[in-house]
Amino acid sequence: MPTGPTGCGGRPLVAEPAGRSRSRTLNRRELVRWGALVLAIGIVVVFLAAQKSSTTVSYKTSPVGRNYVEGAAGELSGAVLPTVEEMERRVAADQVVVLDGAVARWDTALIEDMIRGTDERILVAPPGLTDVQQKDLARVESATIRVVGTDVSGISSSTLPEWQHQFITRDITFLLVARIAIDQDSPAPSVVGPVEWRPPTTAELAPAVRELSSGTDLFVAPGATLTKIPADAEHAFPPGRVLYAAFPYQPRGEPVPDFGTALTAAFPDTPVVVMYGSWVGYYGPGQADFADVVAAGYFGPYGDRLGRFEYPQLNVLGTYLDQMTNMRYAGVYDLPLPYRPVDPLALALPALPWVFGLCVVVFLALSVTPLVQGRTAAARPGGGTGSAARLAGLTSLAVEMSALTGSAGNPSLTRGIRRLQSATEALAGNLPVRQVKLQLDRAETELAATARALGRPDYQPSAYLAGLSR
Amino acid sequence: MTWSWLIWPVGVVLIAAAGYSATYLARRRTRDLLRRTAWNNARAAIEAAGVSRDAAPTTVEEAELLYRRAELIAADHGGLAAAREATDHADRADRLWRAAARG
Known part of the structure; x- marks a missing residue:
């Protein structure tokens, strides 16, 4: 005869696996819910971390380096200045004093005409002075205009023709004229026109064409200091051949041979970079589009230093090409760029809000549905069918026993029936299964006592329920 | 795309609201269930004690008081x-009356 717990009946056991799978789906659902929350928080963190603002706006990061060491570019000429006293003495003696090593050229007759009868004192020093030498020069107080290299104190070139005069021929006439006019409070006479160009003679052009046709990309005319093509030159142009031709400073006041145009005619569709002294010009494809822009962008900021110092042509050209590279990488001219791997974060960022929104919706849905379904779900408590069967069995036992009880069995049977009522109430009120079972257990105890008092072992609840479920 | 940033604050608020309401309602429901369970227990105990009192042969002062x-x-x-x-009082009264009934 089965006893004890099996008295709960065979049927309740049927409900067990169903309950377990229910809790398993519940767990998976919770997992998805919390996963969505964690993912959403992670996305917010990524989004916030990506919210960096920068004042640097660039199409791509240019490869040009920014480290510059004073004096390392070979800009010092090693020129020696006289003592300050000596210079003071010479400036006091002459209106125009030209120190040894000075390179600037100007229309001497015009300038002498202009300063005759004024107290202008012009001191012309060589380029490439050290900091100390420049300070010495500044201590020569009687000089009203100091020229270092081709840099005139108090004034500087600001247009392409002016830069061309200053860096192709070292002609500073226009700067001196303008400066003197400022000093004398008189309108500046216009003395500077565009640089005059002439086609180079066949004899001038032949060596360059011959050299460049032989396969090398670099032609250095006698007197020019360029030694090689700068290392970073390939960034400045799309892949392909680029020709470089370097010439020395040109004589002042004479038309300049236009090697750039001539070489472009000899080598069509090939970029040509031509140097005269400290001047760099670009010729060839796209010349009209950006040659002037690059030149202005280069000589604008660097013109003062180019005039004051004696940079080797290699460094002048290198910086010019860097400027060109910066322009190109700024995306202004739609030139093709070298391949750069894509940034996955940059690609993913636009999708983040949508993924985040999805996570919110999932979390919201999984959080709210149990609340909405809560009442109906609670109406089907787990194992409820088992408890209901047991309740029904015990109730019918109580009914059967109530017909047999005398006064001795009454109290325990009544208490059992009260407990059964409580269990019914608990079942109807959606109370936890444990509570229903507790009341049923109590009822069973009372009914068992009743059965003992009646002397009817077949009315023992365990035996009775086992008989019912058989 | 100017409105799209709204998804962040709105999403955060929704998540917070959903989490709060889910937790709060679940807790309130649990508390309610516990209370009802306890009262179900208490009523059952009191009724059982009442039966025991009716069945007791003598009056037990202490049990009356507790009841x-x-x-x-x-x-x-x-x-x-x-x-x-x-529940506690009713159970104790019940035990006293049962003891009295056993004699």
């Missing part, structure tokens, strides 16, 4: 603690 106190507490319909106290 009346339990009924008073139940009449007030308090919270969890009150229900447990009422």
